[in-house]
Amino acid sequence: MGKYIYGFDIGGTTVKIGLFSLEGVIIKKWEIRTNKREHGKHIIKDVFNSIKNHSIPLSEVIGYGFGVPGPVVNGLIVECVNLGWKNYDLFNEFSKLSGSRSIFIENDANVAALGEAWKGAAVGYNNSALITIGTGVGGGLVVNGSVIEGVHGAAGEIGHIKVIHENGLLCNCGNIGCLETVASATGIKNEFKSLMKSSSLSTRLRGMNEVSVKLIFDSAKENDQLCLAVVDKVSYYLGYACTVLSVITNPNIIVIGGGVSRAGKFFIDKIRKNFDELVFNPAKNAIIAEAKLGNDAGIYGAASLVKNG
């Protein structure tokens, strides 16, 4: 009987690799570069070579979980635009290399949600949601311990809830006014620029062209009026998105992750305040919490796919 699980989080720049005990303790983690040449055909071989040369004999591994950056339906990858994969048969490719058939594949945001549910902020809750706020806004929904994939792999695509019905901005998805257009790092920076032009709110950042999201949040914490207005607007839409989730899957807990969530309690409190003002009363007791696993959520969640079979 094997003693280990591998969890892989395949991104456009690196593949994160985690070696776990069956109890979900991380034993070792490392990264390799994602080789996207020739439609990403080398990625899976690179992953296998990286673990093959490792100190753990593969005979002691009970299975392999993968998070991939694109929609997955019943373990089949629909498309990963960033990697050049389309209807890519990862299961078969990795099975040929490893000889294993204990291979599980899921969307990266969904595995991050599973990771937070297994070993992060949502431990002990059977019904949770993750909203990740980085370059884009992603998400994953866990109901009764399992992730909801959706029939087109689009479940949990919280960033593409339309939140602005008039004069919204164009989203990367082609639609207008998605949550991602106002709550992603890009959206936050756009909102800063737009408010700097259109308002006379005081700010110590006036005249600066390129400011980081961290600087916007740090300034808001120090009561910079314009930055506060930006953060308040972003928090409104995130609080609103949480209320939408609370009347659809009605989770115990909504976890806020991704780079932008590092703004911490200050940010979570503002999201909470908006949630409290907008929520459907029976769902008001949902918890809103900061993610705990950071960039490791994906490898944890990928490993949990194996654990849950």
Added chain:
Amino acid sequence: MGKYIYGFDIGGTTVKIGLFSLEGVIIKKWEIRTNKREHGKHIIKDVFNSIKNHSIPLSEVIGYGFGVPGPVVNGLIVECVNLGWKNYDLFNEFSKLSGSRSIFIENDANVAALGEAWKGAAVGYNNSALITIGTGVGGGLVVNGSVIEGVHGAAGEIGHIKVIHENGLLCNCGNIGCLETVASATGIKNEFKSLMKSSSLSTRLRGMNEVSVKLIFDSAKENDQLCLAVVDKVSYYLGYACTVLSVITNPNIIVIGGGVSRAGKFFIDKIRKNFDELVFNPAKNAIIAEAKLGNDAGIYGAASLVKNG
């Protein structure tokens, strides 16, 4: 081995009762009045007496499913305001009367969604949603064949997605701008009155104070400009709500039910048009269809609770 299932749909005015074969064929259905006196303590006894005196011996019944008008969590009724029930132990009450322990309880909108999935418009689809448009707007979500209850019984409360962020109307739930305020029968009539006051659109109904939703839709079908504007607005918000569902649980099919859905293909086509314009591209193939079971969806779904155990 029993040969029958009973499905009950308990409403504020009547209790609908359906006797089903194990295959889900309805053998007989009837209604009794809902006796709400003394905090609804007589209802379950009345239900039992009604089936006890029936021609089928209860020894041939394998189980009993109930749809109730309020939130249910893990088979426990939180509250049914209309019936006077609060933390009411329906399982135990009915078990004492019937001697059975094969008793299943779920929210009425959720059982309606299960009914449509079992024998109605969503047959053959594992992941479906029902939006019921009547006095209020309700809903239910089926994922992998099971209904999502939510931890506070608030899952599928689609009517309480906020859809209007500015100058929305007060909803029965206490919030402002919920889908229910614009897409329920009441919301549609309010919108008609409001547009009649504020616009100069031509209408054959000008000057009429109380018009039915049916008359509004019938007039819209005959190209009445003001009624068309009302229907277009309602369809926008329903199409929008469908897009929200399509990035959260991402169903195969969204079924539109409730009295207002009798407006038929004309209405569904308008909802579809708005959905197509607003949907996240990967989820664009969702089907939007009219409900098939009408007022019987609840008893079918209640019976299906027994079938699915």
